[in-house]
């Protein structure tokens with residue numbers, strides 16, 4: 306418990322440190338940034354390019370627009386974050402399910418492993434940006450009976466496409482991790498594939514699976530936000546980042562707000578995945594040989 | 596069906612023969628050529644009998660044990676366990692097995708590890724718990740029942756592995772150097788425990804070892820093997836009673852030393868230098 310508290314404190318300290326580095330650079334860095342030829346290597350430090358951290362924070366409390374009755378910026382960001390969170394969670398679940406099913410298939414049959422594993426790895430070389438319009442196009446042409454293909458479903462599919470990969474690879478490694486001695490012990494009990502899976506392979510895969518789930522969560526968040534940007538779907542943080550970029554000169558603190566929202570989203574999702582690990586701690590014990 | 600004949604006290608409930616190996620040959624095909632690990636081995640283990648396999652490293656002891664356990668198949672020959680094929684016997688949970696390494700599941704407590712074979716074969720929770728309680732007591736680990744394997748010493752882990760092997764009261768125990776990695780003191784203690792457990796469960800045992808004193812102390816018969824190709828060279832009968840064995844004084848007994856000498860001579864017979872890999876203590 307104290308270790309978990311220490312971890313949270315460390316995380317908080319890192320955030321503060323980040324803010325300090327930001328302010329230090331803003332204070333000491335060259336106002337016009339630093340360029341090699343045409344390429345700017347270090348950003349400008351003007352109030353337009355890098356507003357003070359406290360300005361970004363205080364902007365959150367102000368209304369979204371000048372229109373009467375507009376909600377505060379923080380509220381709007383939270384609402385967009387909640388929308389993106391829903392999609393990210395769904396795509397995480399989808400990715401984890403697909404990843405684990407693929408891993409099970411690959412563990413069960415060598416043929417499947419040699420056929421599917423290269424495809425799984427190849428799949429990650431296709432850039433997300435290229436994929437987004439394609440999926441959106443396919444989705445709109447899908448006929449699902451009474452259910453209509455909603456644009457957010459495209460986002461979920463694209464994000465889960467990023468999320469399934471670490472799970473497939475991690476789960477496969479985990480399922481294959483038991484030692485020969487344990488596999489033979491199961492055989493000596495006359496255990497079939499299912500019994501061996503439940504008693505041996507799944508528990509043994511936990512240490513490999515947990516980091517994979519965490520990676521998948523990060524991928525789901527990034528995938529969701531990027532896919533929202535790429536497809537331009539309204540409601541989420543991705544679209545908000547696009548829209549608020551226009552205020553860079555008139556309201557320089559505003560474009561940073563959805564980015565903060567994305568960071569918060571990442572933290573929330575990472576925290577949720579960490580919760581999954583809590584009841585599984587005994588499966589992370591390692592064997593010490595006699 | 597009941598018969599009126601007098602009860603035969605010598606009759607084992609599972610019949611007279613535990614293991615019947617006939618002409619077992621195992622040839623391994625490797626990239627560096629073929630290795631004949633076993634060549635025409637015949638071996639009969641009676642019900643309730645304790646048989647040790649001893650011989651130089653690489654003579655096929657483990658291979659023979661794995662054939663009996665149906666963890667491997669013979670290239671030629673047949674193996675019967677209680678009158679069935681080795682596979683049927685494995686699927687019927689006829690034997691318990693212990694290896695040189697304890698091989699406990701790290702995420703299960705001592706108690707849960709001992710309960711594993713029972714859980715896998717559908718024994719009820721209460722019966723499982725009762726049996727595990729009895730067994731942790733038997734191997735002297737009652738206070739450690741709720742510890743995890745990584746909190747135990749190697750010797751303690753090995754005791755758990757033995758308790759797990761006997762959990763289902765198998766009529767046959769297969770053990771491959773189960774005390775190999777232990778210090779001499781722990782080893783002698785566990786040998787004593789094993790004799791006690793076998794006397795209680797009346798199990799037949801096939802026991803692989805490198806130690807002549809250990810083989811003699813535990814066995815009714817010691818099977819001496821030779822390598823390349825793996826064959827049975829000699830079978831030495833040890834006529835020490837089980838009662839004598841549970842007595843620690845046996846290790847200083849003259850009959851015991853005579854038996855040790857006979858096994859040693861059988862091992863060295865035909866080989867001028869001491870056989871490699873066999874402890875001559």
Ligand SMILES: Nc1ncnc2c1ncn2[C@@H]1O[C@H](COP(=O)(O)OP(=O)(O)OP(=O)(O)O)[C@@H](O)[C@H]1O
Nearest residue numbers: 623625630631632651652653654655656657658659
């Ligand atoms: N899976 C395998 N593939 C190829 N060769 C094998 C295999 N298993 C055993 N062998 C060979 O069979 C022979 C007998 O091996 P085995 O493990 O039965 O010996 P052992 O008597 O148990 O030796 P040790 O006392 O060192 O444990 C050895 O020469 C070994 O190289």
Ligand SMILES: [Mg+2]
Nearest residue numbers: 656657658771
């Ligand atoms: Mg061996």
